[in-house]
Amino acid sequence: MTESRSPPSGCAMFGIYSSMFRRRRSASMSAMTRVNGDHPAAADAESSPAALKAPQVNLAHRKAAAVHEDSSLVRRPSGAVARAALPASERSRMTTNKPATNGGAGGRANNKPATTAAEYTGMAAELDKMILDHQKVKGTTQFVRATSGNMMLHRNLGNLNSGGGNAAASSARSSVERGNANKAAAAASNNNSSGYAYSGMGNIVSNNKDATRKNGGGELCRALSHRTDPEKLKEMGNEEYRQGHYAEAVALYDQAIIMDARRPAYWSNKAAALAALGRLIEAVDDCKEAVRIDPAYDRAHNRLGGLYLRLGEADKAIHHFKQSPKESTGTDVSRAQSVKTRIAKCNDARKLRNWITVLQESQAAVTDGADCAPQVMALQAEALLRLQRHDEADAVFNGPSAPRFGVDESTKLFGTIGHAYVLIIRAQVDMAAGRFEDAVSAAQTACQLDPSNREVANVHRRANVAAAARLRGNDLFKAAKFAEACAAYAEGLEREPGNAVLLCNRAACHAKLGRYEKAVEDCSSALVVRPAYSKARLRRADCNVKLERWEASLRDYQVLIQELPENEDVKKALSEVEAKLKSQRNGAAADRFQH
Structure with a gap:
């Protein structure tokens, strides 16, 4: 799209947005409205704060609103698809437009049409795809497309605002630059009542702490920073796994699976992270999916065999160990055979009520x-x-x-x-x-x-x-x-x-x-x-004590003072019993001396 005036920078845009659009919108925003099929004069009508809160919806989506009016996710079609979705009159107008005059007001006064619409590709298309995938897999319609480079909730344009304090900074944490960057983000979140974790355009910060944890806000931010490449996500997940951050690793592997569910390594790696979190049965399901995708995947068979062994399913463990000759060893099969034998001995001893053998086996x-x-x-x-x-x-x-x-x-x-x-x-x-x-x-x-x-x-x-x-x-x-x-x-x-x-x-x-x-x-x-x-x-x-058995009572209080060292009643009772016992012993010694 060609404009006689250059669009403002990202920092300038952020200043405009954070002041609730007190200055009129720039020529680039007017041009964006024209590309969407609206008349240029519509920009003036939308300059009020109430109007600016609503997401920009193009003509094709207004036409489809009756079919899907409850969805909070708005996507813009790209290129020829966008033109095909418009009526014939709109397609004609988009292809015959002439350059606009300099300045927003002048352009509107002359009523000259905008230039030809640019292809809708690149990062904007990837953002839309990622939002749709996230909505489909996570079951949320929380994210809304606002511009070609940002995601928004129904709140502040350009950034996802956070009301979650430290949780927002944690969700937006970069897996590449932790350290000082993470501290700075947390400080910004604590000190800024508006809740921005990062002030730059296009960052994603969840508006809901629970939604951030459950729906994967943190990994979405990191995914966007790497242009949503699933292999990059897998590498990031591997790094998190090596550092012991298993929950984050699971989230990253999940995102990789969303983008390419046909790669068995993603499922197998996620299973390893789930197992480290103690979620063994979920890990079994993911390993089984990896094996289904690639029946010859040795590592997934080996991992599945190990999971079944830990769960006591010895026969299944033996089967999968034998399916992975490159990864499994004879020791793995022997251990599984031993577990199978010992469980059988336990069941036999249980029938005979031989509890010592049951316990040992x-x-x-x-x-x-x-x-x-x-x-x-x-x-x-x-x-x-x-x-x-x-x-x-x-x-x-x-x-x-x-x-x-x-x-x-x-x-x-x-x-x-x-x-x-x-x-x-x-x-x-x-x-x-x-x-x-x-x-x-x-x-x-x-x-x-x-x-x-x-x-x-x-x-x-x-x-x-x-x-x-x-x-x-x-x-x-x-x-x-x-x-x-x-x-x-x-x-x-x-x-x-x-x-x-x-x-x-x-x-x-x-x-x-x-x-x-x-x-x-x-x-x-x-x-x-x-x-x-x-x-x-x-x-x-x-x-x-009531029976005046001081020695027996003393033994119990001595054990209790070890178990409950801060209990004042126990301390007092112990002192009293020790005094009684001492008095009793002194009296007995005096009687022996007199005799």
């Missing part, structure tokens, strides 16, 4: 590589429960390194029966730890998955009875009906013998009724299965 399977296998975890936790090691069983499912999978994805991978078994063991672990509501929920889901299984139905009944007994006992205890509360807890213990929480609660009832011996017995039984149960130890120590 399940722990060995974890060592061989099945460290995230739900079935192996369930076998190990069940053996620990039966061996009265409830705290250790709880750590298997709820420790910091324990994997967590959703019901749907686990059922899809392991089957309904396999996942139902995992759920009933989890329900029993929850009951042992006092999480009765969680236990009931897990057992109920297991019943839905495997309704004909008697073992599952039995665990469901036990969980319901124990939860109801604990709830009824708590209500009676609060009402100071200690004898009735004691009977309620006892009813729960009939269904769930050895439950530390019910034992400790019944001990509290015994203590209120002055039955300190029975309270000590119940607390001791609770501590057998859960040695780290501080409430039961504290209650036993207090009951021993």
Whole structure:
């Protein structure tokens, strides 16, 4: 497009936009309106702030508005496509236009048409394609095309404004220049109430912190800076992966897949990043897609075999290891064979109720590589429960390194029966730890998955009875009906013998009724299965004080002061017990001296 006056620079444009267009629009913007098919006088009508907030829509899109009027994404067709979308009269006018006179006002007064429309290609076309791909894959219509070089929300033209403070600076962080540039962006975001992370034209900063995280605002900015080349995105993702930024790597691989989903390396690399985040089942799906695209892709087969091994699917792991002779070794296949053998031994020992063997073989399977296998975890936790090691069983499912999978994805991978078994063991672990509501929920889901299984139905009944007994006992205890509360807890213990929480609660009832011996017995039984149960130890120590068993009470308080070093009540009780014990010993020594 030829203008007698040169268009303003980017900085000048930003100044114009940030002052809410107090000065009239430049000749280049008027010419842009003319290319879109509007009469030049329309620029004057749109110079008000209210009109400037709306995105510029060309004639072809006005014509199609009845079909897609709710979409916030506006795309301009390029070249011949743009001309073909216009009516015949418009196409004729676009091809017969003459140069405009100098100056916006003069041009409008003479009513001379603009020059021939330029081809709509280059970065602008790439921006449109990327917005459409992002909308299609991420399910958002948040981005709107405003000019040939910028994206906008329904807010400030030229930049995507951020209201998210530090999150905006984080989203716009460049993977190439972190360091000082990132600090400067964060400072700008904190100090600028308008929320701009970068003041240059064409930067993308999300207006919503959650949308930035979920929909990939940060990787879009970096993608645009490299002209949306998928290979460049893959390289950036690899760099993020090497630096341990796995979530960012996943986002970058996702963008590469959006642009070219036929490259198996993108899917395989994304699977590696997902696995590093602990999202193993998602990683399996992506590896399977890579293998589907290229059945001879050795690295994807090897990676898929490793994932299946970690999940305890030994047969599938062996299959994929054998499909990748260049990447896999004989050791990989041997480990998978070992895991398969050990799981079979666990199942045989479980039928015989040989819990020591179940525990040993399940722990060995974890060592061989099945460290995230739900079935192996369930076998190990069940053996620990039966061996009265409830705290250790709880750590298997709820420790910091324990994997967590959703019901749907686990059922899809392991089957309904396999996942139902995992759920009933989890329900029993929850009951042992006092999480009765969680236990009931897990057992109920297991019943839905495997309704004909008697073992599952039995665990469901036990969980319901124990939860109801604990709830009824708590209500009676609060009402100071200690004898009735004691009977309620006892009813729960009939269904769930050895439950530390019910034992400790019944001990509290015994203590209120002055039955300190029975309270000590119940607390001791609770501590057998859960040695780290501080409430039961504290209650036993207090009951021993009432019975003037100073040495036994001292031992419990010494353990408690290690577990609860900041607890002032424990410190005070320990001092009192030490004084009582010292006085008792001094009295005994005096008696011996007199005799």
